[in-house]
Amino acid sequence: MKVLVVDDHAIVRDGLARLLAADGAHQILQAAAGREALALARAQRPELIVLDLNLPGLGGLELLRRLARLTDARILVLSMHAEPLYARRALEAGAAGYVSKNASPAELMAAVRKVAAGGRFVEAEIAQAIALGGGAENLDVLSPRELEIMRLLAGGASLAEIAGALGVGYKTVANTLTLMKSKLGVARTADLVRLAIETGVS
Amino acid sequence: MSLRIRIVVAIVLALVLGSGLGLALAGWHARQWLRGELVSAQASADLAVRRDFEGLSRSAAPARDLADLVGTFDGDRHLQALLIGPGGRILAASIPEPASAPPAWFAALLRQKIAPARLPSPAAGVAVELRPVDANDMAVVWSEFLDLALALPLACLAGAGLVWLVVGRALRPLAAVGAVLPRIGAGDYDARAPERGPPELVRLGRGVNEMAGRLSAMRARNQALEEQILTLQDEERADIARDLHDEIGPHLFAANIDAAMAESLIAGGRTEAALDQVRSVQGAIGHIQRLVRDILARLRPTTLAELGLAAAVRDLVQFWRARHPEIAFSVRLCADGGLPQGAEEAAYRLAQESLSNAVRHGAPSAISLTLERTHEALRIEVVDDGVGAAPRGAGFGLKGMGERVAAAGGELAAGPCDDGGWRVSATLPLGRRDRAA
Secondary structure, X not given: OEEEEEOOOHHHHHHHHHHHHHOOOOEEEEEOOHHHHHHHHHHXXXXXXXXXXXXXXXXXXXXXXXXXXXXXXXXXXXXXXXXXXXXXXXXXXXXXXXXXXXXXXXXXXXXXXXXXXXXXXXXHHHHXXXXXXXXXXXXOOOOHHHHHHHHHHHOOOOXXXXXXXXXXXXXXXXXXXXXXXXXXXXXXXXXXXXHHHHOOOO | OOHHHHHHHHHHHHHHHHHHHHHHHHHHXXXXXXXXXXXXXXXXXXXXXXXXXXHHOOOOOHHHHHHHHHHOOOOOOOEEEEEEOHHHOEEEEOOOOOOOOOOHHHHHHHOOOOOOEEEEOOOOOOEEEEEEOOHHHHHHHHHHHHHHHHHHHHHHHHHHHHHHHHHHHHHHHHHHHHHHHHHHHOOOOOOOOOOOOOHHHHHHHHHHHHHHHHHHHHHHHHHHHHHHHHHHHHHHHHHHHXXXXXXXXXXXXXXXXXXXXXXXXXXXXXXXXXXXXXXXXXXXXXHHHHHHHHHHHHHOOHXXXXXXXXXXXXXXXXXXXXXXXXXXXEEEEEOOOOOOHHHHHHHHHHHHHHHHHHHHHHOOOEEEEEEEEOOOEEEEEEEEOOOXXXXXXXXXXXXXXXXXXXXXXXXEEEEEOOOOOEEEEEEEEOOOHHHHO
16 A cells, blocks of 8 residues: 655654554655645555645645545545544545544554545544534534624724623633633634634624 | 802892891981981971061061961971960961871881970960971882882892802803713723813813823723733743644654554564664653753743842853854853842843844844843843844734833833844843832
8 A cells, every 4th residue: 555644743754654564554655745745646646645734834724625636545634633623624625534643553543444445534532522513613602792702803803892892891801712712622812713704704 | 059059149148138238228328318307497497487486576467477487388398387375275287298108117217206396486375386297208218218129139139140150150161070070980081071161170171181091091001911911821822832732742643653563563572673662752752851841941930039040041041052053142140149039030031032032033143141230220131133123023022021121110122233133121120119100
């Protein structure tokens, strides 16, 4: 089996290569960045691509979509992110499997085998979270007040302006933001803004 | 009672009192005048009667002449003449001018005792009596009194109305200021008092507005600071998350894989082959340890509390020197011990932030750091020869430093040097902290 490993950390690529070699992959290609991965995928036609979404430069879902269009290789996403939102998006963008780097090596190899054989695989913990409604794109998890804050935020309002507009304390807004971030599985306020714009809340 | 009503009541009272005093004075004058009129009328009548008495001795019919004499007083305004016969019998009496009498109480107030004058005539047993008649003069005074009694209350009323208007107009800004203050107290710093009316109230309104403006600016500043703190916190957390995510995560992942492989190799009896995997795990763990130490050092400068400012700063420089051997660091530290904790902390963070900024954004070939203690202040200066202002002007680093130095009561200056490069310098007072306020 010919496998392409795409990750910007050499130590991850090497570890994966050793693991795959021990499991019987006969040729393992490595790419540290998006363009390199595209070039290798086009020239070498690997059967399986193990892809990290957190790459500098061209990376993430865009790279995933391009790889899916370019080759008929099966794509397994191996990401630091264990949030269901990322998994859903990766699967929608054309990945056949999604495993976080927190998964055990055994689960990772199970995923490699399943995806290489033409199946789909999502790490058990993430699959469960998705089944429970995590990673919802429609922001159903937010209360009306939180949606309003999201709308104002996407409109470019500062926290103080939001507090003024809603007639609540500044601290309340800040605390609500923290809660919203954890509900939606994002780390930064900037991610909230991006999500608001993408989902059309604004 | 409102200020306006108080003022009007006071002025009306004064007017009423003044009017009463005026009336009393006018009454006293009226009495004097009345007495004068009656006495002088009686005196001139007296003279006239005595002159007539002189002609009576040559008269052919004295009795008829006396009756005629009394008759000449018919229609007199001030007195009545009577002809008194023997035994007090009234033989004849003149008819004074008729007058409408004033009310009895008013007459009683003005009435004065003037004794009638009795003049014995040359004809024996007969006398002429001159009785004062005050009814006519009383009627004149009464009509004057009525005029006054009508005019004075009208004047009082007009005065009170005028005062009411003027005072109300003058105090209107005061009421507006009074309405604005509770709003400001409740946090509505956009409320403004009117700046018009008398100068005293203009000053009051202006003062209130200045206060509200200052409060508003202070709140805006506080909000900006809070927002900045939250953003800083966000950035700091994101920084740590990135380190954990991008640096520690991959090494843990690799170590995990290698450990699993070593396990299966050992289980398969290939212990020699497993050695490579174990070494690889050790390498990954060593790397993770270094990363964790770096993150901790950034979060908590333990050396500052334990070893003092100079050692901590030296440590800091050592950290950057190891990572950037191409940069020439020069350090001059002349501040040993005995510094207030706030100043030490601020100086350390300043050094940390300036060095980090210089290395990250300035691409310098040399950085010099000076820490100097004068008897009243701690001065810290970081100068580099890298590229200057543009990338460093904005951002939270400088603002954060500014706030920290201001909190310690000091002053911060940062800007490009004349010959290129960048300079950050701060002076932190070592005296009492409350100087900052």
